[in-house]
Amino acid sequence: MRKTLVAMLPLAVSAALCLTSLPALADAAGPAVVAKADQRLWPEPVNTQNGFDKASRASLLSYVLVLQGMQKLSDADMLTSFKIKSLNRVSVEKWLKKEFEFSLLNYQRASKTCVSTDWTCVGNPGNTSDLLKKAADWNQNIPQDLLPWRDNLSRFSHAYIAEQLRLAALFPKVSSEIDRFNDREWNGDAFEDRQFLLTFDDGPTAGNGTTDDTLRMLETNKRSAIFFVLGENFQNRSSKSSAAAMAGLYQNQCVASHGWEHQSHAKWEQWQDSIKRTHALLNTTFAKDTVYPYFRPPYGQRKADSGTFFQEQGLQVALWNLDSQDWNSHVTPDDIINRMITLMLIKRHGIMLFHDIHPKAKSALPVMFDALGKAVDWRDCHKAP
Template sequence: MAIEHPPRKRARLRHSMFFALSLLACMTNAQAAGPSEVASADRATWPHALNSPAAFDRASRAEILAFGHELALSEAVDDAALAQRLKLKQIDRASVDKIRARFWQRLSANYRLASRACAPRETFCQPAADTAALRALALAFNAAPDNAYAAWRGDAARFHRIYLDEQLRLAALFPRTSSEIDTYSADEVDGSELPDRQFLLTFDDGPSAAGGNTDKLLRVLREHRLDATFFVLGQSLQQQVAANPKLSTAQRYAGMCVASHGWEHQSHSRWPQWQDSVLRSAALIKAQAGPLYAPLFRPPYGQRLADSGGFFREHGQRVVLWGIDSQDWNAKMTPTDMQGRLLSLMLLWRHGTILFHDIHDKARIALPWVLQHTRGAGVHWVDCKDYPARG
C-alpha cells in the first residue's frame, strides 16, 4: 500500500530529492574532468641552471618543441582512439580542434619570443617563422640533440604526453562540462593575456583555521615580498570570523587581494543557488576584507554557465580562471612533483595565472623552490592589485 504524505511533507520530500539530485549532478559534473594520471616533471634532468633570461629561453624552446611534438602526434589519432585514450565515452571534436589550434598559436608566439636573442648555433633554436613551420619542427623533434639532453628528452616526452592528455580531456568535455580550458567571452580572463614572463599567483578554497596553512603560506609570501589573489569560500570565511572575532580579515590578508570562490565549493554550472552563492560571498568578503576586496569570481572546478556573463557584468564581477594548474590538491602529487610540473609549465607557456590552494601545505613548500630556480631568469610576479588590468 502506498503511503500518503500531507502536502507540506510531500513538498519537503520533493525539495530534498531535488537537492540530492542536484548535488549528485554537481558532483558528477565536477569529477568528470578529473584525469586518471597527472603530469610531473623531473627538472634534475635538465643540464643547465635557469639563472639568466637566455637560459630561461633555451629551456623554454626545448619545452615548446617537446610539447609540440606530442600535440602534433595527437592530431593523427581518430575520435574513437582519442576517446579511449582519454577514458571518455565521447568527445566534442570541435572543442578539441579549437583548443589544439589555440595551443599552436600560443606555442608559435612563445617560440618566437624565446628565439629572439639566439646566439649562433644555439641549441633548440632552428627558425620557425609561423605556426606551420613550428608544427613541422616539433613533429621532427623525436630525439635529444646530443647526450647532454638525453635524460631530459626522455622525461619531457612522458611529462608532455600526460599533460597534453589532461588538457585534451578538458577540451573533449567542453562545453558539456565547463572548465578553465576555454573562456566564454572577453569578459573572462585566464592569464593568457599577460605579457611575456609575467605570472600571477592565486590560491583557492581558504581560509583555513587560524594558525593553519593559510597563515603559514601568508608568512612565506611576505618573506619573499610577494602578493597573491586569495579566492575564498564565503562559508569558510564566515566560520573563521565567528571562531576568531578578534582576528581581522583585512589584517590577516594585509598586502594581498581577496576575492570570491563562491559560498560553497560546488559546481556553479548546475547548482540552482549559484547566483546567491556569488552575491552572498562577495558581500561578506567586501565587508570583512575592506580595501583588499577584489570584485572577481573564480568558479569552483572552473565550472559556470555559458550564458552567465550578463549576470556577472550586472553585478560588477569578473570571472577569473587559470592557465597553470599546480595540482597541489591532488593526493598523487608531492611537493617535489609540483615543483617540476610548475617550472616546466612556466617554461612552456611563458606567462599566466597559476592555481594553488592555500588549504593544502604543498604550495608553501614548492613555491620557494620555484622562486630560487627562476632567480635571474627575468620572471616577473604580477601585483595582484594590477590584475586584471582596469579599463
C-alpha cells in the first residue's frame, strides 16, 4: 500500500509528466485527453440518497488529493503540458480556490447521511486543510478490493482537472464556461445539492433526426431540458414544415438561443446581430413569453464587455459546469454514462451539456436515469436558472 501511495501522491511531479502527453489544441477545441472513468469498479448502487452520498464521499476524498497535487504545477509545467504560450495564473488560482471550497462543501453535504461504521465518513472537516489531512489518512486505509476503483478515479481526476486548468489558464484571453464575467451569467454553481439541469445545444436536426429521437427519449422518461438552438438550423427546418410544427416539436421542453451560427461570439463581428436575429425568429415561432431569455455562446466564448448588451436585450448568458463531451468521436455512450455519473458524485449539482445533433445522449441518459434512481433531482427546465 505505501509503495502505491508514494507512486500516486507526489502529484505535482506525476501530474506534470502525465500532462506532457497532451497534444496542442485549438483555442475552441475540446480537451485532447478526455477524462474517462469506470463506475463499475464502485461496488454499490447509487440510486438512493444514502448510496449516492457514500459514493460521493469516497469520490471527493480521492478527488481533493489529486487536486492538491495539481495545485503544485508551476507556470512552466502548465505552459509545456497544455501547449499554450501564456497563462493567467490569477485565473488558475481562482479556479483552484473555488474547486477546493466546493469540494469541502460537497463533502459536508454528503456527510449528512453518515453512520459511524462507514469507511467513507472521516468526520466533519471544518476547512480545506482539515479535509486534505483527513483524505490523506483515509487514503492509506482504503479496503484492498477498492484499490482498482481508487486508482481509476485518480486517473479520471488527473485528466478532468487538466481539462479545467487549461481553460482557466486561457481565461479571459479565450473565454469559456470556466468563469463568469458578471452576475447576468449563470452556470449551475448556485443550484441546490443533488439538483441537475439537462441542456442540449446545436439543434435542431432535419426532420426525424436525432433531435426528434432526443425529444421522444425525454418525453418517455418524463424529463425536461433547455434546447439551445442555432437560428440557421431552426430556420432550415422550419422552412420545410411550419411554425406550429416547430412549436409542437418542443412541446413540454424549453427553447433558448445558441446564436445564428456555431462560431465564437467573442471574435465574430456580427455577434450582436446573430443573437437578435435568432431571438426574433424564435419569438415569431413560439407563443408569447415561452421563449426563454437565455443565450448560450458557442464554445462558451463571448466578449468580456458584452454584459451591457445582454442587459439591454433582457438576456442572460447560460453556461454549464458538467460537460459530457458527447460530440467527441473518441467518446462512447458508455464513456458518457461513466463520466457524467462520476462528475455528479464530485460536483453534486449543476448544468449538464449535451448535443441533440449527436445520438449518444439519447442512449446514455436513460441508463443514467435508471442508475441514479431517486438519488438526485432532475430540475424542471421551466424553473431555470
